[in-house]
Amino acid sequence: MALQKKITPVLLCGGSGTRLWPLSRKSYPKQFVPLLGDETLFQASARRLSGADGALSFARPVALTNADFRFIVTEQLNLAGIDPGAVLIEPEGRNTAPAILAAALHAAATDPEAILLVAPSDHVIPDDAAFRAAVARGLPAVAAGDLVTFGIRPTHPETAYGYLELSAPPGDGGAPVKLSRFVEKPGAARAAEMLAEGHFLWNAGIFLFRARDMIAACEAHAPDLIAPVRASLEAAETDLGFLRLDPAAWAECADISIDYAVMERASNLSVVPFDGAWSDLGGWDAVWRESGPDTDGVVASGGATALDCRDTLLRSEDAGLEVVGIGLDNVIAVATRDAVLVADMSRAQEVKRAVAALKGKGAAQATQFPKDHRPWGWFESLVVGPRFQVKRILVHPGAALSLQSHVHRSEHWVVVEGTARVTVDDEVKLVTENESVYVPLGSVHRLENPGRVPMVLIEVQTGTYVGEDDIVRYEDMYAR
Template sequence: MILPVIMAGGTGSRLWPLSRELYPKQFLNVTGELSMLQQTVARLSGFEHSAPVLICNEEHRFIAAEQMRLGGFEHGGIILEPVGRNTAPAIALAALQAVNNATADEEPILLVLAADHIIENEQAFKTSVDKALPFAQNGKLVTFGIVPTAPETGYGYIKSGTQDGDAFSVSEFVEKPNLETAEEYLASGNFYWNSGMFLFKASRYLEELAKFAPEILSVCQKAFAAPSKDLEFVRVDKAIFETCPDDSIDYAVMEKSKEVVVVPMTAGWSDVGSFSALWDVSEKDANQNVIKGDVISVGSTKNYIYAENKLVATVGIDNLIIIETKDAILVAHKDKVQDVKTVVRQLKESGRTEHKIHREVYRPWGKYDSIDSGVRDQVKRITVKPGEKLSIQKHYHRAEHWIVVSGTASVLNGDKTILVSENESIYIPLGTIHALENPGKIPLEMIEVQTGSYLGEDDIVRFEDKYGRV
């Protein structure tokens, strides 16, 4: 039985300011109504498989779980990486779980997918997986090579060797080339883009990992020796996992193993690694513009224009990327979008937060939007989902004023619990133990005004929390 393993880590810095560290591109709806993670799970409906296993960062766990729930998708658990250690250890954790959970007559075959890829032709995707399956069943490590359509310099390549039915042996993996080399690869006809998708038995991957990267396997086995369950999440030992080498599956195993084959795929694939790639796969108007949001475009062509919060108007511009969010604006030439990551690096170096977090922040109970802030005051719009509750907490440096805009709030304020309805307000004094809950059937919308000497999110002392954040 195929067990999909969906890697949902990463930060997608080249899609800033849409993608941030705490809400990266795999959770964004950039090419349709579903997020990229949801699209990845949805395309699995074309063949029989077990409930997919997700691998994601600790910080993204509630976003991943919520997106699976909203999409109506079942999953076989969400493995949490306490720290990022690249793809080889992440896949090792999934393989160990698969082997541990398998029955005696089962041999789980992992279909390893990234959560942030676009595949336009899902039938072609399924066909390639079907072609790869017999090779995986016979103990091969299958990688999927995308038939190139252009001399792309942003992808690594796989050089194919001898053909064996629907697969080829792998002559070599090569790094991202310059344009001249990429043109030679394209002309040769025996190079493929390295998709980062794989199919192999869980046991075979572990065997090859033991052969070529034994330290990675050893650390992962120790970290996974006694995994703990927390709601739908699977946790491994953080202190042990932190000692794991940081290495990709390509470097650790695929480039060294003699059991690797490549199956070609022509499925309209893109890793959406930049805004130019996003422009390529998006629907365009008569002027070849991709328009998202409230945009007026006059005499402008071949642009990607995204307006989240304000009207964006353009006159006489071409080949630009314009991204407007609530707290940032990006203007870049389409040929220079790979350098967006330089902006992100400068934000980090200057101690700013725009690389890490959006103005609107998602939490397991709902979300908040930081509307305004001053030296000693901050205003937020808070949305609490029906039946959800924030932690029982207190603050040392701030007091809070809550005004209910819609719905009903159940508020613990010191030793009293009070129902606060629309157009009513309540005051939470500094140092008072309090909690907020939505007991109703509709979302609770509130305005929160914070006042005090320090307004950071780390001024929270939690006493009880249904999401395990104490």
């Protein structure tokens, strides 16, 4: 094979899905959540596209995300044992076409022949080996200058996916087939017809191509994207190893998907059929299917108990919260610490309506978790009163909060796990388990974890205002 070089995975991980609320929210969306087992969808995607396997060899991944998720991306890659490559920060979401073009231009700056495999980071593909084999089957088409996409052989007449119409029925070997056209999400009757006809595949939104071929396709079919995306890269700033695309230039990019901008217009498209299991986990009904229902069609996870239930999903996402279902049929019930979803399974796609309704009434649960992830760890509010707040704070080994002060509150810290290095004005000292320290109103202070295990403390805030914006930062290792 002519193309025996490393493939660079491009992981799209800046989205904030709402159809898996309350577990997926804007502040911490589904790709970073362990929906199926202990591994997150993002970690599984990165692992699937790492290392070497026969004729395939993968370079370090390129991730496209937003500023809020940048440290989550590197943390989860490190926890998965994957060395992070470039992390490009999009100033705002502009859909997949600008993001993919940015990745292609970034790669072409050092190697125009670079082969990129673009994949959403929130899909489920259980058989890694089968997917890698499909990628290998696409390489000859890439060598011939084609843009390759991957189509899933449909198992049922699905109306929630777009389709790919092939120029000929796919063969048993899974070799690339020329694409005739993209098909929008069909109605139930047309989906059944396409399934019977045999030359329609689900559109997985996964692409394989050389950087220069994607750039050429954008120049031909989406020329208005070239200048702003190129300018955003040329004016990008390096920030703690991240590459921040220029906001002003990025704002000039059209908000358009790669399908509409390029793929539906290009003539050099091939499709690799994929026969393995695949799901975009586009709703709780998909999570139910992928979780392996028992003989009664029941999935009960966490602190959940099902009694005389059928075709039902019960989940508790809080160790102290028990969820019990009795006599339920075709029901979704998902409970977190601060929100509960109960819905008919057939209406799983309407969960986004609930999020919109919560936003309309100003409920924080629409977008925010009680647990707030930060570059140094996380915190969660345990109790909030009119003049006080109690938090649990976890700080990763070697991490530190900013050197800061508060205008409206004082703080009392009690270490319950590990050891903290605490700065309060001119005093620096170590505070170990069951020891405490007081931070007076207005004092300049910092909290660090000098150890090798996570440090956990309980923080009690008292004052006239305990909001997160009451922070004056003097130094910050994360450049916030």
